[in-house]
Amino acid sequence: MRELNKNVTQFKESVFATLSRLANENQAINLAQGFPDFDGPQWVIDLLGKSARGSANQYAPLEGDISLRKVILEHFKDKRGLEYDTQKEITITHGATEAIFCSILALVNPGDEVIIFEPFYDSYLAAIQLAGGVPVPITLKGPGFTFxxxxxxxxxxxxxxxxxxxHPHNPTGRVFNDSEITQITSLTCKYDSYLLCDEVYEYLVYDHQTFKSLAQYPGMRDRTITISSIGKTFGLTGWKVGWAIASEDLSFAIRKVHQFTTFCAHHPTQKAAAQAYENLDDYLPTFIRTYQEKRDLFVQGLKSCGLNPVIPEGTYFVMCPIPDHYNLVAQAFSMELIKKAKVATIPPESFYINQHFGERYLRFCFAKKEETLKKSISRLKDYFNH
Ligand SMILES: Cc1ncc(COP(=O)(O)O)c(C=O)c1O
Incomplete structure (x- = not known):
């Protein structure tokens, strides 16, 4: 048989699929994959039923349903102080992942270098490789995860x-400060490069910090693609409605790839997402408070097991160093925890090009019901304290 695309043959099974399967096989609590074990608000789910019974069951426009484009850009203006054109500067995609894929394919020619902060969401590297780009890793080094x-x-x-x-950063939970971001944006401008900022956790920022989009920094509006999606904000990761906000030229290129990838995202879900976003401001305070309570409960729980987690400033992940006296790297240690503690975590090596930087950490997802978090802590306590 003729050879397959060699980029594709080098891709391994995603660590999320592997760990979720192992969690099932071992009846372990799944704190590995990054989604909630509870659904988003019922009023939002009801909106989807209503929109499917309405008149949005044929293809959406390629660039996305106008009501959704409008409400996202209204919030962007309100919260980030930046105006974009509803017709030309936003594209709705099948989740943030498609927006990332289309943006990278739209910009990167074979041989172009792409700076990628590691650990990273694993779709970034795959998309760079499919585009023929050259990844240049910058490591966020623990325990502070600074560069x-x-x-x-x-x-x-x-x-x-x-x-x-x-930004906020999965898996480290970092919300970067002004000085760190200015260093990145100044160099981006100096070298006349583009920047893609994945902001899917934009509303999961704790301790009353303010979050700024990278597009807000001087010189960045027209060289930044800001990507987000509805999945994390409304606890509905299965909805897969995302978007890319970018200048007209960049959006034009992104739309070309989107046209031949999916053409458009699921239409009834876009309509329901638009209506959910109309109520975003009323919804957010409870959402943030609920996740901050989960973070505090889980971080305290890990500490009570004698662990020393890196307290996340945002997102719903915690990175936790493997205690020195356990002589196992993350891959092996996560297997040990699945089998003996019955708790599944992510060994983060596959989020790195320089994998050794990830081998002494585990990533936990705390987007779980209180009872799931308490049960996990109790199992971890039995394992670590016995
Ligand atoms: C950093 C980051 N970006 C993007 C995504 C995926 O977003 P979506 O489900 O909208 O494609 C995730 C999901 O875990 C993520 O952690």
């Missing part, structure tokens, strides 16, 4: 086409 500015500066070159950034 080295000299290293970052050296990684830029005339070939740097794109910087991939995720």
């Amino acid at each position: 080295d500015i000299d290293e970052l500066e050296k990684s830029f070159s005339q070939k740097t086409k794109l910087i991939l950034f995720n």
Whole structure:
């Protein structure tokens, strides 16, 4: 048989699929995959039923349903102070993942360098590879998960086409400060590069911090693609409605790829998402408070097991160092926890190009019911404290 695409043959099974399967096989609580074990609000789910019974059951426009484009850009203006054109500067996609894929394919030619902060959401690297780009990793080093500015500066070159950034950051939970972001955006402008900022956790920011989009920084509006989606904000990851906000030229290119990837996202869901977003401001305070309570409960629980988790400033993930006296790397240690503690976590090596930086950490997802979190902590306590 003729050979398959060699980019594709190098892709391994996603770590989320592997760990979720192992969790099932071992009757372990699944704190591995990043989705809630409870559904988003019933009033939002009801909106989908209503919109499916309405008149939105044929293809949506390629660029997305107008009501959704409008409400997203209204919130963007209100919260980030930036105006974009509803017709030309936003594209609705099948989740943030499709927006990321289309943006990378729209910008990257074979041989272009793409700076990628590691650990990263694993679809970034796959998309760079499919585009023939050259990934240039910058490591966020634990326990603070900061980057080295000299290293970052050296990684830029005339070939740097794109910087991939995720803010708030999965899996480290970092919400980056102004000085860190300015270092990134200044270099992006200096080297005339583009920046893709994945902001799917934009509303999951704790301790009353303010979140700024990278597009808000000087010189960045027209060189930034801001990506987000409804999945995390409304606890409905299965809805897969995402978007890319970008200048007219960038949006034009993104739409070309989107046209031949999916053409459009699911139409009734876009309509329901638009109506949900109309009520975003009323919904957010309870949403944030609920997740902050989950974070505090879970972080305290991990501490009570004698662990030393890195307290997340945002997102619904915690990175936790493997205690020194356990002589196992993350892959092996997560297997041990699945089998002996009956709790599944993610070994984060596959979120790195330089995998050794991830081998002494485990990632836990705390987007779970209180009872699930308490049960997990009780199992972990039995394992670590016996
Ligand atoms: C950083 C990041 N970006 C994107 C996604 C996926 O978003 P969507 O489900 O809208 O494609 C995830 C999901 O875990 C994520 O963690």
